Amino acid sequence: MESSPHPFWSYLHFHLPNYALAVVFYTLWARFLLSFILRPDTTNYIFRWFVRLTQWVCVPVRFLTPRFVPSVYIPPLASLWIALARVALFVIMFQLGIAPKAAPG
DSSP, rough: OOOOOOHHHHHHHHHHHHHHHHHHHHHHHHHHHHHTSSSSTTTOOHHHHHHHHHHHHHHHHHSOOOSSGGGGHHHHHHHHHHHHHHHHHHHHHHHHHHHHOOOOO
């Protein structure tokens, strides 16, 4: 009986960046939703970590976004860019033939 690698490990080069982008995406939404019930200077450690994990993507989005857009809406806009990056990752890897394929029916 020959052992073949699990499909997950065969496509680790796809799954790791996709997972990382998904974590940032959902963390941006959590930051946005928590911003309605917590002050920006809160001592809540969960909110502070959400800010730390997502600030790197919010800074360039704030730079690209017109000034009339309030800062509270930057995380959802950043999540849009992250979602587009996930789609681009899949399309590029699919075109290169290194993305996971659907299981045969």
